[in-house]
Amino acid sequence: MEVETTLTKKAFSLGRTSLNGALEAVETVTITSRVMGQIKTLPVQQGDRVKAGQIIAIIDVRDIEAQRNHTSAVISQVQASVTVATVAETQALANKTQAQAQLNHAEAHYQEAETKLQEAQAQLGEARLNQERMAMLQKAGAVSQLQLDTANTQLALVESRIQQTQAGIEQAKRDIEQAKAAVKQASFQVQQARTRVEQARSQVQQVQAEVKPTIAHLNHSIVTAPFAGVVTKKHIEVGAIASFGQPLVTLESSDRLRFSVVVPKSMMSVVKQKDEVEVHLDTLNRSVRGQINQIILSANPNSPSFTVKIALKNTANLMPRMIGRVELPNESHSAITIPQSALWKRGQLQGVYVVGVNNIAQLRWVKTGKVKDSKVEIIFGLKEQERIITRNIEQLSNGQQVISNFVGNN
Helix, strand or coil: CEEEEEECEEEECCCEEEEEEEEEECCEEEEECCCCEEEEECCCCCCCEECCCCEEEEEECHHHHHHHHHHHHHHHHHHHHHHHHHHHHHHHHHHHHHHHHHHHHHHHHHHHHHHHHHHHHHHHHHHHHHHHHHHHHHHCCCCCHHHHHHHHHHHHHHHHHHHHHHHHHHHHHHHHHHHHHHHHHHHHHHHHHHHHHHHHHHHHHHHHHHHHHHHHHHHCCEEECCCCEEEEEECCCCCCEECCCCEEEEEEECCCEEEEEEEEHHHHHHCCCCCEEEEEECCCCEEEEEEEEEEECCCCCCCCEEEEEEEECCCCCCCCCCEEEEEEECCCCEEEEEEHHHEEEECCEEEEEEECHHHEEEEEECEEEEEECCEEEEEECCCCCCEEECCCHHHCCCCCECEEEECCCC
């Protein structure tokens, strides 16, 4: 196939560069499932606008509900065991109080018996002296037999009272030992009861801690939009089983949009943050004012471009991914320009057929800038002195061999 060709060359800068870009959401999130279950309802479609808090999906969590009900029943049982253990603790404390009272009574009885014994022992000495004196006087005929008998009786009574008191003391000692044993036993029972109460309460706390995630999972069965925006992608359909972390939909904010554009590195010195620019949306025949608020350099130092983010001032009726263009000023420099007839277009794609080795036409993707006087500025994609095809490019295909008819520099 015979074609007309020309050599690329640099010309003086056209002053401003028109760069294509796209609207994008400032906020973008892929909403995921936080529970496992079947998708019961998914009332949104790709492209739908949603409000903040609007239901995105409802997940069937009957298994989790059954788990919650089972755990609640376990909590009731464990709480009942706390009540039983508390009643047992109260009874053990009452038994201990009673045993302590018995011990106090036995010790008081012992002290009383000791006091009576001391009094009786003192009376015993007096009774013995009196009996001995009466016995001597009776022998001497100084007192009657009756007086001696009375002294003997008094002595016998005191001795009998001492024996009774000593027996009471021994009994009091036995009562004290029994009471001490009862107090010890009651204290042990109290300790056991308290341990059971603590164990039961600990079980309640453990089961309640186990049920908290279950309740949280139930709350996560209804998925809502975190902000107002547009559903840009559905990742799942009704009836499918969603696992934990399964993407459901992708949501992009519709209220906060910005324009993103790739800019040649040669324009770095003329692009400044806070510069006011105008974004043209040809499909809407509308222009929107904006301000450059981000300049993002590539991680690759050899990259021929960088990215600029432009905050838009009025985004009403705009949608993410809308195509637009922005004109940025150039520094005074020369740039490669080609005839408009050499530019191949398909939608947003732009290319130029370059004649290579063996006259093979190769389609080269390019980035264009300003158009003026039927000339197009090439931002990147071509070098000087490359032979490009300028006519009948629609009839060409990539890799086709051509016959070059050179018509001179463009």
